[in-house]
Amino acid sequence: VHKQNLVALQKKLDELHPADVAYILESLPLNDRLLVWDLVKAERDGEILLEVSDAVRETLIASMDSEELFAAAENLDTDEIADLAPDLPHDVMQDLLQSLDAQNRAQLQSALGYPEGTVGALMDFDMVTIREDISLEVVLRYLRRVGELPDQTDKLFVIDRDKKLIGVLPLKRLLLHDPDVSVAAVMVDDPITLHADEEADQAAQAFERYDLVSAPVIDKDEQLIGRVTVDAVVDFIREESDSDMLSMAGFREEEDLFATVWKSVQNRWAWLAINLVTAFIASRVIGLFEGTIQQLVALAALMPIIAGIGGNSGNQTITMIVRALAFGQIHPGNARKLLLKEVGVSLLNGVVWGAVVGVFAYILYNNIALGFVMTGAMILNLLLAAVMGVMIPLLMHKMGRDPAVGSSVLITAITDSGGFFIFLGLATLFLL
Amino acid sequence: VHKQNLVALQKKLDELHPADVAYILESLPLNDRLLVWDLVKAERDGEILLEVSDAVRETLIASMDSEELFAAAENLDTDEIADLAPDLPHDVMQDLLQSLDAQNRAQLQSALGYPEGTVGALMDFDMVTIREDISLEVVLRYLRRVGELPDQTDKLFVIDRDKKLIGVLPLKRLLLHDPDVSVAAVMVDDPITLHADEEADQAAQAFERYDLVSAPVIDKDEQLIGRVTVDAVVDFIREESDSDMLSMAGFREEEDLFATVWKSVQNRWAWLAINLVTAFIASRVIGLFEGTIQQLVALAALMPIIAGIGGNSGNQTITMIVRALAFGQIHPGNARKLLLKEVGVSLLNGVVWGAVVGVFAYILYNNIALGFVMTGAMILNLLLAAVMGVMIPLLMHKMGRDPAVGSSVLITAITDSGGFFIFLGLATLFLL
Numbered sequence: 001v002h003k004q005n006l007v008a009l010q011k012k013l014d015e016l017h018p019a020d021v022a023y024i025l026e027s028l029p030l031n032d033r034l035l036v037w038d039l040v041k042a043e044r045d046g047e048i049l050l051e052v053s054d055a056v057r058e059t060l061i062a063s064m065d066s067e068e069l070f071a072a073a074e075n076l077d078t079d080e081i082a083d084l085a086p087d088l089p090h091d092v093m094q095d096l097l098q099s100l101d102a103q104n105r106a107q108l109q110s111a112l113g114y115p116e117g118t119v120g121a122l123m124d125f126d127m128v129t130i131r132e133d134i135s136l137e138v139v140l141r142y143l144r145r146v147g148e149l150p151d152q153t154d155k156l157f158v159i160d161r162d163k164k165l166i167g168v169l170p171l172k173r174l175l176l177h178d179p180d181v182s183v184a185a186v187m188v189d190d191p192i193t194l195h196a197d198e199e200a201d202q203a204a205q206a207f208e209r210y211d212l213v214s215a216p217v218i219d220k221d222e223q224l225i226g227r228v229t230v231d232a233v234v235d236f237i238r239e240e241s242d243s244d245m246l247s248m249a250g251f252r253e254e255e256d257l258f259a260t261v262w263k264s265v266q267n268r269w270a271w272l273a274i275n276l277v278t279a280f281i282a283s284r285v286i287g288l289f290e291g292t293i294q295q296l297v298a299l300a301a302l303m304p305i306i307a308g309i310g311g312n313s314g315n316q317t318i319t320m321i322v323r324a325l326a327f328g329q330i331h332p333g334n335a336r337k338l339l340l341k342e343v344g345v346s347l348l349n350g351v352v353w354g355a356v357v358g359v360f361a362y363i364l365y366n367n368i369a370l371g372f373v374m375t376g377a378m379i380l381n382l383l384l385a386a387v388m389g390v391m392i393p394l395l396m397h398k399m400g401r402d403p404a405v406g407s408s409v410l411i412t413a414i415t416d417s418g419g420f421f422i423f424l425g426l427a428t429l430f431l432l
Numbered sequence: 433v434h435k436q437n438l439v440a441l442q443k444k445l446d447e448l449h450p451a452d453v454a455y456i457l458e459s460l461p462l463n464d465r466l467l468v469w470d471l472v473k474a475e476r477d478g479e480i481l482l483e484v485s486d487a488v489r490e491t492l493i494a495s496m497d498s499e500e501l502f503a504a505a506e507n508l509d510t511d512e513i514a515d516l517a518p519d520l521p522h523d524v525m526q527d528l529l530q531s532l533d534a535q536n537r538a539q540l541q542s543a544l545g546y547p548e549g550t551v552g553a554l555m556d557f558d559m560v561t562i563r564e565d566i567s568l569e570v571v572l573r574y575l576r577r578v579g580e581l582p583d584q585t586d587k588l589f590v591i592d593r594d595k596k597l598i599g600v601l602p603l604k605r606l607l608l609h610d611p612d613v614s615v616a617a618v619m620v621d622d623p624i625t626l627h628a629d630e631e632a633d634q635a636a637q638a639f640e641r642y643d644l645v646s647a648p649v650i651d652k653d654e655q656l657i658g659r660v661t662v663d664a665v666v667d668f669i670r671e672e673s674d675s676d677m678l679s680m681a682g683f684r685e686e687e688d689l690f691a692t693v694w695k696s697v698q699n700r701w702a703w704l705a706i707n708l709v710t711a712f713i714a715s716r717v718i719g720l721f722e723g724t725i726q727q728l729v730a731l732a733a734l735m736p737i738i739a740g741i742g743g744n745s746g747n748q749t750i751t752m753i754v755r756a757l758a759f760g761q762i763h764p765g766n767a768r769k770l771l772l773k774e775v776g777v778s779l780l781n782g783v784v785w786g787a788v789v790g791v792f793a794y795i796l797y798n799n800i801a802l803g804f805v806m807t808g809a810m811i812l813n814l815l816l817a818a819v820m821g822v823m824i825p826l827l828m829h830k831m832g833r834d835p836a837v838g839s840s841v842l843i844t845a846i847t848d849s850g851g852f853f854i855f856l857g858l859a860t861l862f863l864l
Contacts, residue, residue, distance in 0.1 A: 019640075019642065020641065023759075026759070026761060027760075027761040027763075027766075140607065143607055143608060144608055147608055149604045149607065149608060153604070154645070175572065175581065175606070175607070176579055176580070177576075208663075208666050208667065209449065209451035209452065213584065213645055230645065230662050231640075231643035234639065234640050234662070234665070235640065237666065237673075238640060244673075245676070245677075245751065245755070246751065246755075248751075249747050249750075249752075257761055258766075261780060262780075264777045265777055265780050265781060268781075269784075271744060271748070272745060272781060273785075275741060276741060276788065278740075279736060279737040279741060280737065280792065282736055283733045283734055283736060286736070287730075287733040287796070290730070293725070293729050293732050297725050298719075300718060300732035301718035302715055304714055304718070304739070304852075305711040307736070308710075308714075308848075309704060309708060309711060312682060312707045313700075313704060315681050315682070316700050316703070318681075319678065319680075319681035319683070320687060320689070327455075327458070329458060329459040329689055334459075334461060337461060337690070338690075341690070341691075341696065345693050348694075352701075353704060353708060360712065
């Protein structure tokens with residue numbers, strides 16, 4: 001690239017929103033990415049690091065020395081520093097903590113204390129607090145004097161002397177009511193509140209249901225400690241669904257599109273290893289029946305059909321149940337009803353598709369008994385898939401584990417090995 | 433249930449937020465659901481119908497007659513009626529259109545014109561518009577006189593005589609600036625705008641990147657026609673990720689947890705049928721090699737391993753590419769680079785896991801040539817998976833189709849049939 005072009009590019013970058021710069025960085029192969037990163041003004045480094053994906057952030061941070069990292073982070077809010085913290089070297093974090101005043105240091109330390117996936121990790125500290133005994137006029141004058149209002153502020157928080165949250169004042173009410181009335185007269189005194197150690201998913205559901213823009217976070221003494229805003233919730237929802245998709249496909253973590261081959265292999269090998277184990281087991285199940293296959297080699301060609309359809313049907317059931325569990329819609333009272341429904345669905349599917357594969361087998365091999373064995377095996381494997389598809393996620397949920405992770409692998413393993421066993425077992429009993 | 437309890441339940445329902453009532457309805461089996469639905473006050477029916485999932489909404493609407501539906505819908509905003517429209521009987525929609533005044537009828541007709549998945553379908557008409565030549569004081573007085581501000585209003589829209597959008601006035605600026613200055617002096621004159629026929633996903637990305645609470649929607653003449661708010665975007669994002677998950681598992685549409693067996697079967701059969709076809713093809717591929725299997729029955733037990741790992745690896749690649757396409761991160765310039773990376777990953781995986789399965793086969797069957805055939809087949813099938821995993825979504829994208837739908841089925845079909853063909857083909861060549 002010519003030097004002239006670099007200057008033009010730099011100017012262009014300066015005009016872009018940090019999120020747009022982040023997007024460009026994510027779309028570039030590593031070498032080009034670091035070239036562009038060098039062109040970004042140092043004082044913007046921090047806000048851009050916040051916007052890029054975790055995998056890309058790692059590559060950018062790896063290219064910076066401690067001083068650059070300190071400079072990038074020191075302009076950020078404490079909750080933002082906390083978001084970067086897992087990727088920052090220990091000495092940079094120490095320097096940052098020392099550079100903060102007492103209040104900010106306390107905030108940063110409290111933000112660092114909340115694990116990912118909690119409300120505390122989504123929280124920021126940009127809240128405007130007021131007292132209940134002043135008039136709206138005073139509030140308006142106070143805001144004009146301060147001259148700044150944090151982004152995504154749709155309400156002010158009303159606290160008492162002990163920092164206890166006693167209500168919220170929506171900007172809407174501040175604007176619409178007579179300036180002479182007091183805050184106490186127009187505030188909402190039973191606002192929706194969040195707790196810092198709640199699951200972030202709970203907060204997301206509250207934002208979704210009640211169409212919130214921001215919500216106060218309180219501790220167990222009802223003291224106001226921060227707020228959550230809808231932009232943090234939107235990012236959280238997107239990341240959640242993205243990471244669900246990645247973990248279902250067997251990635252350990254998010255992968256940089258331009259990661260090295262070696263890094264990608266590390267990110268993906270665990271899943272392949274697990275599947276190898278389940279494939280070995282299925283292979284040994286078939287091994288048990290080698291004598292049967294030797295006598296009727298058609299079985300080898302037909303057996304993947306039984307296993308495959310069972311896997312698909314089981315995955316439908318399990319998706320349904322995992323989803324209902326996530327929405328909190330399953331309880332002991334209706335679990336039996338659901339099981340009966342899924343068994344019914346798979347019986348009907350088993351009879352219909354079992355008949356289709358039975359006729360297929362009969363036509364191909366001109367062996368009517370083989371057709372009946374196919375039909376019977378299909379029905380039994382779909383029943384197995386339905387029962388396991390309901391029970392696996394319910395058991396995982398009961399044991400306090402996330403039923404979304406790994407249940408698809410498990411059901412496929414069961415319908416594969418189970419399908420081979422059922423089909424070859426029936427064949428051994430009835431065809432030899 | 434006793435009558436007394438019903439009264440208590442009714443009272444409880446009246447106090448709940450519509451979204452909470454919707455949640456309860458979704459968690460109940462059909463009979464109980466309709467019982468509770470009857471207890472809900474008629475004037476709340478409309479807002480609750482908006483909150484329930486599509487599948488549950490169908491069951492509720494089926495239990496209502498035309499008059500009840502009309503009464504439920506007539507209290508709603510025009511954009512909300514448009515959301516319900518696909519589920520309402522034709523005569524109810526006609527009556528609703530006739531009951532509206534000219535302006536609202538025009539709004540409803542325009543809202544009905546936008547297909548699902550466009551910005552127009554997310555849009556509402558609750559926007560407050562002002563002129564640029566008045567002072568902030570006048571704006572404040574105007575708002576107080578009207579006495580109402582739509583939910584999720586974080587900005588007012590500034591339009592000229594021709595309804596053309598010339599800027600937005602964030603409430604923040606209205607609050608913080610001297611009331612004597614004019615709107616023109618403090619408004620944002622290059623706001624982020626959306627177009628009604630843009631894809632909703634574009635709007636969602638804009639909200640996410642720029643942390644918006646609301647955004648104006650303009651037509652091709654730059655006239656303001658509506659707005660999109662973050663709560664609609666949050667619902668859209670959730671529904672999108674939910675429907676991705678369901679379609680990946682092979683549901684035709686969202687399924688009511690308590691749907692009848694017959695309805696569930698209809699919702700799921702298409703996927704099973706497609707998989708049956710691909711399974712038949714794979715079965716015929718094996719059928720080609722029955723002579724080979726007859727001579728070396730170990731092949732029957734080992735072949736699912738090759739196919740299974742190929743499918744997993746291919747699905748990893750395809751997920752990566754589909755995701756990058758969704759974020760717009762792939763262009764002709766880097767497609768080749770990505771293909772090379774995926775080929776590299778699968779070569780490395782193929783050598784490592786191929787060696788593992790080769791040793792496994794050798795130990796089990798004490799046949800060193802069989803071990804080498806396993807290793808070779810594994811490497812080749814993983815390469816096939818990588819190449820197809822990159823090419824299938826890119827081709828689907830180029831043909832204007834959604835690469836997320838069906839590409840997983842396709843890659844699994846290819847790695848199954850391909851894996852059987854490669855493994856049994858190599859075995860025929862080198863082992864017999």
